[in-house]
Amino acid sequence: MNPVLKLLIEGTSLTTGQMAQVAGLTEAEVNQHLEQLKKDKIFLGWRPVLDLSHEAAAASAVRAVIEVKVTPERGGGFNRFAERIARFDEVESCYLMSGGYDLLVFVKGASLQKVASFVSEKLSTIEGVLSTSTHFMLRCYKEQGFLLDGGEAQSSRLNVAP
Amino acid sequence: MSTDPKRWVAGHVAALPKSGIRDFFELVAKMKGQDVISLGVGEPDFVTPWHIREAAIFALERGKTYYTSNLGLIELRRAISTYVEEHFAVSYRPEDQIIVTVGVSEALDLACRAFCNPGDKVMFHQPCYVSYHPSISLVHAQGIAVPTYAKDNFALTAEALRAAWQPGCKMLMLNLPCNPTGGTCSKEQLEKIAAFCREKDLLVLTDEIYSELSFDGPHTSIASLPGMAERCIFLHGFSKAFAMTGWRIGYACGPAPLIDAMMKVHQYSMLCASIIAQEAALEALLRGWDSVLKMREQYHRRRDLVVRRFNEIGLTCHSPRGSFYAFPSVAKIGVTEKEFAVGLLEKEKVAVVPGTAFGENGTGHVRACFATSYEQLIVAFDRMDRFVQGLKK
Numbered sequence: 061m062n063p064v065l066k067l068l069i070e071g072t073s074l075t076t077g078q079m080a081q082v083a084g085l086t087e088a089e090v091n092q093h094l095e096q097l098k099k100d101k102i103f104l105g106w107r108p109v110l111d112l113s114h115e116a117a118a119a120s121a122v123r124a125v126i127e128v129k130v131t132p133e134r135g136g137g138f139n140r141f142a143e144r145i146a147r148f149d150e151v152e153s154c155y156l157m158s159g160g161y162d163l164l165v166f167v168k169g170a171s172l173q174k175v176a177s178f179v180s181e182k183l184s185t186i187e188g189v190l191s192t193s194t195h196f197m198l199r200c201y202k203e204q205g206f207l208l209d210g211g212e213a214q215s216s217r218l219n220v221a222p
Numbered sequence: 223m224s225t226d227p228k229r230w231v232a233g234h235v236a237a238l239p240k241s242g243i244r245d246f247f248e249l250v251a252k253m254k255g256q257d258v259i260s261l262g263v264g265e266p267d268f269v270t271p272w273h274i275r276e277a278a279i280f281a282l283e284r285g286k287t288y289y290t291s292n293l294g295l296i297e298l299r300r301a302i303s304t305y306v307e308e309h310f311a312v313s314y315r316p317e318d319q320i321i322v323t324v325g326v327s328e329a330l331d332l333a334c335r336a337f338c339n340p341g342d343k344v345m346f347h348q349p350c351y352v353s354y355h356p357s358i359s360l361v362h363a364q365g366i367a368v369p370t371y372a373k374d375n376f377a378l379t380a381e382a383l384r385a386a387w388q389p390g391c392k393m394l395m396l397n398l399p400c401n402p403t404g405g406t407c408s409k410e411q412l413e414k415i416a417a418f419c420r421e422k423d424l425l426v427l428t429d430e431i432y433s434e435l436s437f438d439g440p441h442t443s444i445a446s447l448p449g450m451a452e453r454c455i456f457l458h459g460f461s462k463a464f465a466m467t468g469w470r471i472g473y474a475c476g477p478a479p480l481i482d483a484m485m486k487v488h489q490y491s492m493l494c495a496s497i498i499a500q501e502a503a504l505e506a507l508l509r510g511w512d513s514v515l516k517m518r519e520q521y522h523r524r525r526d527l528v529v530r531r532f533n534e535i536g537l538t539c540h541s542p543r544g545s546f547y548a549f550p551s552v553a554k555i556g557v558t559e560k561e562f563a564v565g566l567l568e569k570e571k572v573a574v575v576p577g578t579a580f581g582e583n584g585t586g587h588v589r590a591c592f593a594t595s596y597e598q599l600i601v602a603f604d605r606m607d608r609f610v611q612g613l614k615k
Contacts, residue, residue, distance in 0.1 A: 074596060081527060081531075081596075081600050082527055082596050082600075084526065084527070212269050215267070217265060217267070218247070219258065219260040219262060220247040220573060220575060221262070221264040222241065222401075
């Protein structure tokens with residue numbers, strides 16, 4: 061497997077210089093790999109992971125998941141709906157699901173009202189949307205692999221041990 | 223009359239040399255708060271996988287707080303039996319051929335106490351884990367060090383074994399892959415060692431604690447070779463592969479009369495291993511293999527990084543085939559291992575352990591543990607590079 065892609069899949073927090081050392085490549089080669097992965101639309105980009113419960117990071121802190129039921133279209137299935145919904149700025153992620161509803165949409169907004177108006181005015185009014193069920197997130201315990209509270213204690217490994 | 227409390231210390235204990243690791247530990251401890259990067263540790267940087275910790279918590283919640291059988295929980299012994307058979311191709315009966323111990327260290331001590339008479343000779347390859355020789359001395363036996371060399375990738379050879387052998391040798395201790403060298407033996411090399419052990423009627427203690435951390439092909443246990451299971455005590459534990467050092471849980475497998483002899487010592491000294499650690503170990507064996515593979519992959523990649531960097535900065539380093547230790551030579555840059563370790567610590571705040579802490583055959587080498595994050599390793603090697611270039615001027 062492409063060694064740079066392998067590090068990305070593991071969720072690396074290394075800089076490109078560090079990735080180069082780990083993978084035994086030059087930094088220029090790592091950048092080439094990243095460019096190629098971008099061209100191949102495998103690597104889409106970097107994003108920071110924040111604890112939004114902190115006041116300093118609280119802008120756009122209201123988040124919700126919305127279960128959406130739609131009537132699939134002849135010829136287009138669910139794809140056209142999903143692509144239309146995914147284009148809204150408020151939507152962070154959008155998945156086609158098996159089970160009791162069709163699309164699961166992750167939404168972020170500056171306030172409860174903003175998210176509510178997105179659902180009532182933009183999402184549920186799309187033709188073919190049968191129903192929406194909105195769940196506001198109350199508290200986050202783990203964000204994309206990072207534990208928010210009560211993570212591992214500071215390492216107390218001995219500095220020198222047999 | 224003397225009032226020195228030391229007058230009560232037994233002679234053979236007073237005669238034991240202080241561990242070289244301890245000296246260095248104290249030196250590093252003095253530098254607390256100074257951004258020291260330690261490559262001097264002997265344990266994983268991973269925390270025990272959560273499902274194992276959760277199983278231990280659940281065991282406590284169910285009130286599992288009592289003694290277990292001296293040999294350990296039968297469910298755990300059954301799981302050990304299956305695991306050892308699947309991974310090492312040796313069969314042991316859970317009922318009477320397996321004993322659960324407080325880490326491999328206790329198993330090693332039990333074996334020395336159960337099998338050595340005063341004056342018996344015990345062979346061990348060196349450089350080796352710090353407690354091997356003292357464990358032998360503590361039972362009034364005599365340790366015979368068999369050297370291993372960088373030119374052989376620190377594999378033990380039957381030739382070196384034969385050269386070191388003396389009349390009165392009863393036992394051979396093996397630790398493959400080895401702490402501190404990462405050296406191990408191929409199947410062919412083990413076959414020659416096994417033939418020598420049969421010829422000289424040696425009992426073999428084989429400490430397999432790093433076996434899961436083998437990077438270049440499958441690991442072979444000497445106990446799996448023809449005619450060896452009946453003269454081997456197979457020692458293993460959970461500390462390294464499952465990142466469970468602080469749980470202190472290990473086991474020994476072997477012929478029933480030998481395990482029974484070890485159990486006699488165990489029942490009067492330890493009684494049993496902690497039930498919480500045993501419950502956690504059971505979970506590790508039943509559902510922990512995915513975590514082992516993930517950690518091994520990380521160690522493998524770090525091994526490649528560390529060996530490459532050592533050689534780039536001019537310290538000759540063989541590629542350790544297992545464990546999480548590199549054992550480079552500092553001889554080429556004209557300093558002793560102790561001068562190198564102390565200088566590197568004082569000037570660049572990186573701790574490595576002088577090779578002589580693991581016996582005189584570690585002269586000219588240092589041990590660097592790569593169970594540390596990539597970020598830390600990269601900074602440590604940048605500092606080490608600067609230190610070595612400074613020495614060369």
